[in-house]
Amino acid sequence: MPKLVDHEKKKKHIAEATWRVIVEQGMERVTVRNIAKEAGISLGSLRHYFSTQEELLSYSMNLVKDKVTARIMKIATQQLPLKEKALKMLLELVPTDKESMAEAEVWFTFIAYTRHKEQFDANQDGVFLGIQQLMQYLQQYNLLKTDIDLELETERLYAVIDGLALHAMLNPKRVNRDLAEKILVHHLEQICQV
Amino acid sequence: MPKLVDHEKKKKHIAEATWRVIVEQGMERVTVRNIAKEAGISLGSLRHYFSTQEELLSYSMNLVKDKVTARIMKIATQQLPLKEKALKMLLELVPTDKESMAEAEVWFTFIAYTRHKEQFDANQDGVFLGIQQLMQYLQQYNLLKTDIDLELETERLYAVIDGLALHAMLNPKRVNRDLAEKILVHHLEQICQV
DNA sequence: GTTTTATTAATACAACTGTATTATAAAATT
DNA sequence: AATTTTATAATACAGTTGTATTAATAAAAC
Known part of the structure; x- marks a missing residue:
């Protein structure tokens, strides 16, 4: 069976990378590539957890709340x-x-x-x-x-x-x-x- | 001699178009093409008044102030x-x-x-x-x-x-x-x- | 009417965007 | 050890971005 990764943990890790990009670079630098880089993962890996940008942003915002x-x-x-x-x-x-x-x-x-x-x-x-x-x-x-x-x-x-x-x-x-x-x-x- | 256009008036017209784009579509839709379209002018025409985007934004913001x-x-x-x-x-x-x-x-x-x-x-x-x-x-x-x-x-x-x-x-x-x-x-x- | 210059339009270009596809690597069960 | 499922990576693609370049058009002074 598969390599098992704590999904929720990884999603939080990515969300936190999103926050950092927002704080340090501003919203117009919030791109999937920038966030993947900040999170230290590849673009494909990020997409594995968030299939659209909207999904990622929505998750990141709710996590702050x-x-x-x-x-x-x-x-x-x-x-x-x-x-x-x-x-x-x-x-x-x-x-x-x-x-x-x-x-x-x-x-x-x-x-x-x-x-x-x-x-x-x-x-x-x-x-x-x-x-x-x-x-x-x-x-x-x-x-x-x-x-x-x-x-x-x-x-x-x-x-x-x-x-x-x-x-x-x-x-x-x-x-x-x-x-x-x-x-x-x-x-x-x-x-x-x- | 050349066709004479009130420069400041035209710049204000473009700045007002910029405001409309911000209010109606948000900052991420603030592109030179969008603004030119909203102002009813061509891209080249807009660039004639503002040679960079930064210049346009700076002007538009100061005008609000x-x-x-x-x-x-x-x-x-x-x-x-x-x-x-x-x-x-x-x-x-x-x-x-x-x-x-x-x-x-x-x-x-x-x-x-x-x-x-x-x-x-x-x-x-x-x-x-x-x-x-x-x-x-x-x-x-x-x-x-x-x-x-x-x-x-x-x-x-x-x-x-x-x-x-x-x-x-x-x-x-x-x-x-x-x-x-x-x-x-x-x-x-x-x-x-x- | 010709000349001069401001203005506009059209097109081009490299960089970047979100998303999709495909291939590879890794780990748990058999 | 072989198989199966998931995680990751690499690459591709069409669309958009800011900016640059070019040619066409407009209007005013002579």
Whole structure:
């Protein structure tokens, strides 16, 4: 019987090579040949795991989403004061180290790329739904100020998060972890009860 | 002597065709042939105005920047109460009609594209500098609350603006002009004196 | 009307693209 | 050790890319 290779492992290896190409060279250098080279395999070998480019891109993007989701969920299941937990979860969405910055870069690049491809179900609203849920949760536990407009504050927080994420990615020197944390702590203080 | 064509006008016409290709088809369809077709001219004709693709892209991007800057400056020179003026200027940065949404799309696309090309001087910090100046201005005229951290609030406002801009672009139905205005009014109320 | 030059169109070229096909190498079962 | 199944590699192909070259066309000044 055949030489047996861990399929899922190899696919992840190729997806990671795809990320590296995106981060280091940009989306227009994302070619099957470039990715195969970055992954250290031949073109035919890559095609053995992904028969079309669309399939490869879709897989690579979903893997980023899964990684981020896993990190958030890990925090969500921790035993922590709710406000502290909320802060940690939100901070996880602002890229402040090499790994999460690469993820953010891949994420934004894909968003821009898939906007004009209806074959991808962009699924760009995961973060919004998460923040919406978080805000509802905070309100249910009476942690929010009573006079706030929940829908408005959800959108505002969502804007702060994605804006910070974008700026941390584009200008990591100016928008570092310290600043992001200070801003989020301050913002949460403004919408939460004392 | 020769046939005389308004060079700058024609270049703008081509740049606008470039924008349309970006907005409707995405960056990976931005080819000299596609753009020439969209502009209704021949490939050779396009090359007569832009001898390289890089030149064309650089020009098209700068034109977007100029358009947005002009709109903001027009508001800046209006005779208006300062807080009202600030709101109008900030709202101008959140795309809520077809034209400004196209501009935002072009802008974000270019940012993603030029990140990996050092031959473009990305010049992405224009908005940040503008908001920084606006905040300093508000403080000088004693319109800001006295106990705020100026640097922090500048970064937060900048994040809200770019986050809103991104969301308005990606989900114009949910993040429309009404919502953007409500959020900005509310945000300014929180950092301004009563 | 001729001349001069800007502008346009057409074609060519090498490099690169995604995908397809074919052949070789390797490993597990018999 | 022989066989069978899978993994990898090599090569091919049609289409597209940016750029270059060439010839044709347009318009304005004399």
